[in-house]
Amino acid sequence: MLQKYAELAVRVGVNIQPGQTLFINAPLPSAPLVREIAKEAYEAGAKHVHVEWSDEEITYIKFKHAPEEALHEYPSWLAKGREEVAEKGGAFLSIYAPNPDLLKDIDPARVAAATKAASLALQHYRSRLMADHNCWSLIAVPTPAWAKKVFPHLSEEEAIAKLWDVIFHVTRVDQEDPIAAWKAHNEKLARIVDYLNNKQYKQLIYDGPGTNLTVELPDGHIWAGGAAKSTDGTVFNPNMPTEEVFTMPHKDGTNGVVRNTKPLNYGGNIIDGFTLTFKDGKVVDFTAEVGYDTLKHLLDTDEGARRLGEIALVPHQSPISQSNLVFYNTLFDENAASHLALGKAYPTNIEGGTNMRTEELLERGANDSLVHEDFMIGSHELNVDGVTKDGVREPIMRNGEWAISI
Known part of the structure; x- marks a missing residue:
């Protein structure tokens, strides 16, 4: 099922073209799927597959302990990297599976500051995607925190399995073709x-x-x-x-x-x-x-x-x-x-x-x-x-x- 999901993301989601670069934004728990996606992308003719990993524990630690000024900054080199891939015709795949309660005990003003800084830095990149200058797609994978939020009465393992079943169903991965x-x-x-x-x-x-x-x-x-x-x-x-x-x-x-x-x-x-x-x-x-x-x-x-x-x-x-x-x-x-x-x-x-x-x-x-x-x-x-x-x-x-x- 992971292989079918990866194929769908590559062939239908971003529809990777020969010689194209694929840029993937992904949380750490999605690593097994990302590996399948990378393989599918290269088989479809991708030139490069770049992955930018994220970790919610690190995100939380930053919001909890970083100095205030850090939240008003976004690394320009990260923004320029995405812009460069976009301007060269790359495709972008994001795996979206946030913990809904990750920052519930963080001052909303700190979150707002970081969100605005990122939005400002990534403004050109996001404008390209919203205007469909580049192919882009958004998919999801279960993470422990997200799965438990959706299925709070199940064990973590059962919740993840159940959420996978739902994802495969609503994305039509469970169909024959x-x-x-x-x-x-x-x-x-x-x-x-x-x-x-x-x-x-x-x-x-x-x-x-x-x-x-x-x-x-x-x-x-x-x-x-x-x-x-x-x-x-x-x-x-x-x-x-x-x-x-x-x-x-x-x-x-x-x-x-x-x-x-x-x-x-x-x-x-x-x-x-x-x-x-x-x-x-x-x-x-x-x-x-x-x-x-x-x-x-x-x-x-x-x-x-x-x-x-x-x-x-x-x-x-x-x-x-x-x-x-x-x-x-x-x-x-x-x-x-x-x-x-x-x-x-x-x-x-x-x-x-x-x-x-x-x-x-x-x-x-x-x-x-x-x-x-x-x-x-x-x-x-x-x-x-x-x-x-x-x-x-x-x-x-x-x-x-x-x-x-x-």
Whole structure:
């Protein structure tokens, strides 16, 4: 199964090309999978496979004991290394499996400082990936802390095994031909994308428990989902798993109140039971039952952190949602429920966006920020309507399911 998962990540996730460099960000517990990925990548023709390892124990030690000034710095040589690989056409694979409670006893201000420093240093690299100048993909592996958070009543060994089973299922690795299964899945998402792009709604209206929200869409917005295409024409899958279709809201056009439906793991801290009140696109008030200070630091990152950069629709019947699990991992939870994202918009979500400067994107209604943070608002009680340019209101989702012909 590891070999099949590695093949899927290489052939469908980043879709490595002959002579290309693969850069992997990986936690130490993922080493067995990373070795399989490296082998698959070289067999696919990769020139180099570079791995940047991370260790949560070291991360915790730094946040606990490092001097304050260290948290406001990010090694420029690390940032330049990624930029160099990106500018030479490399592909990037990240293995995302954070411990949701890693930094729960750390002052949120220290975490916010380090997060902002990293975001500033990696701004150019992340902008390239968000504009699909490079192929990139995000996958996950079970780690002891994450597995125990999802399955607290199981032993560590049982929890890891159970989480592997779930990952293999929702990424279609447990099917006879995972690559063919992903092709069919991408085709289904493409049909939904085509429907919504043809509609070109001017506005979406969300209605659910604690949520009454209106979101304006900019002219020329583009819905996307499933497979993406890099600027050199290579098809890749940014997220594995993925069940969403998404687009760009107008940065000044969100009004109303929204409430989360799943916990948000942000920077090693949990934010939950929170509401955001928007006026003319900006969060003007917020509450949180858990993680209020962490949410405040997120919103105060910069001006754009209080505005939306993405809206995404996910049916309640998605395999991840039907697992009835809370993963405390955005890669999984965002593909179990419709969601919004605070912060930077993807330039690929507006016509001609990948070739626009930041100023041009802002003029078209795209948001800019150092952050891009998804939070879940979907459930079996969420209804979403689209408003056409002629003012006709049409159902898109009812009780969390598609109300359109796909």
